[in-house]
Amino acid sequence: MSFELTKTLRRLKPDKIRQVERRRDDDLNFAGPATPLIGPPLLLDSCVYIDVLKGSATSFLREIMNARTCHHSSICLAELSHNFGRLDPKHPATKATLAAIAAVIEREIPPHRIVAPAADTWCDAGVMSGLLFRARGYRRDRQQACLNDALIYLQAAKIGSIVLTRNVIDFDLLNQMAPTGRILFYRRTGADIDHM
Numbered sequence: 001m002s003f004e005l006t007k008t009l010r011r012l013k014p015d016k017i018r019q020v021e022r023r024r025d026d027d028l029n030f031a032g033p034a035t036p037l038i039g040p041p042l043l044l045d046s047c048v049y050i051d052v053l054k055g056s057a058t059s060f061l062r063e064i065m066n067a068r069t070c071h072h073s074s075i076c077l078a079e080l081s082h083n084f085g086r087l088d089p090k091h092p093a094t095k096a097t098l099a100a101i102a103a104v105i106e107r108e109i110p111p112h113r114i115v116a117p118a119a120d121t122w123c124d125a126g127v128m129s130g131l132l133f134r135a136r137g138y139r140r141d142r143q144q145a146c147l148n149d150a151l152i153y154l155q156a157a158k159i160g161s162i163v164l165t166r167n168v169i170d171f172d173l174l175n176q177m178a179p180t181g182r183i184l185f186y187r188r189t190g191a192d193i194d195h196m
Contacts, residue, residue, distance in 0.1 A: 003123040012127055012178060020135045020173045028172060031164075031186040033060050037067035042184070043115070043156035044070055045165035046079040046148075053100050056188040064164075064184075071161050072109045074116040075151045080105060117155045124178075125150035132173055150174055157181035 042065065051057040080101055087094045117125070129146035132138075138146065149167065153174045156163045162182040165171050171183050 003120045005123070008124050008127055012124075012131065014127055014131050020132075020176050022169050022172050023176070025168075028168065029182075029184055031058075031061055031064060031184050035060065035064060035184070037064055039068060039162075040182070041069035041071055041159075041161045042164045043073055043152065043159065043161040044076065045152055045163060045167060045171075046076040047166050048164055049076065049080060049101075049104055051166070051188055053104065058186070058189050061186050070113065070164075071156075071159060072114050073152050073155055074114060075148050075155070077105065077109070077114065079148065115155060115159055117151050118158070121151065121154045121158060125154050128154070128174060128177055131177055132170060135173065135177075136169075146170070153181050153183075154178070 044065075048057070048065075052062070083101055084098060087097060125147060129143070129150040132146045132150065133143055136142075149170045152165075153163055153171060157178075157180045162184050163171060164184050164186065166186050166188060168185050171185070175181055175183055
C-alpha cells in the first residue's frame with residue numbers, strides 16, 4: 001500500500017498541535033467488573049504481557065482476554081524479544097525471566113493472530129509519534145516508545161480492534177490526535193500507574 005504524506009499531514013495537522021493534556025479518568029474507557037466480556041477483538045499492548053507474567057493483571061482483565069479474540073502486534077513481539085539481547089545472562093533472575101517470556105511467545109501467541117503494520121501505518125505512526133514526543137516534551141530516550149505506541153494504536157484501528165493497555169497518558173493523547181481508534185484502559189492489581 002502506498003503512503004501519501006500530504007493526506008496524512010492534512011488529516012493530522014502537526015503544525016497546529018502544540019500541547020495535549022491527558023483527559024480525566026471519567027472521560028476514558030477503563031476495564032472493570034462491568035465491562036462486557038463479549039465484544040470487539042483486542043490488540044494487546046506490551047504492558048499486558050508484562051502484567052500477566054508478573055501476576056498483576058486483575059481477574060476481570062484476564063476474563064475479558066479469555067472471552068474475546070486477542071490479536072498480537074509484531075511491535076509487541078519485538079519489545080518482548082528485545083529482552084533476550086538486553087538482559088545480562090549472568091544475572092540470577094535472567095534465566096527465569098527469559099523462560100517466562102519464551103513460554104508466552106511460543107505457547108500463548110497463536111501465529112495466525114499476529115499482525116504487522118503496513119507501510120502506510122508506519123508512516124502515519126512516524127508523524128503521530130513525533131507529535132506525541134513534541135506535545136509531551138519527552139526526552140530523546142522516549143522516541144522509540146512513542147513510535148511503538150503510535151504503531152500499536154494505528155494498527156488496532158486499521159484491523160478493527162480495541163487497544164488494551166494501561167499506558168493511559170500516551171494512548172489517550174494519541175486518541176485525541178487521531179480519534180479513529182478505540183482503547184480499553186486498565187489498572188494493575190493494587191496499582192494506580194499510568195505508565196509501564
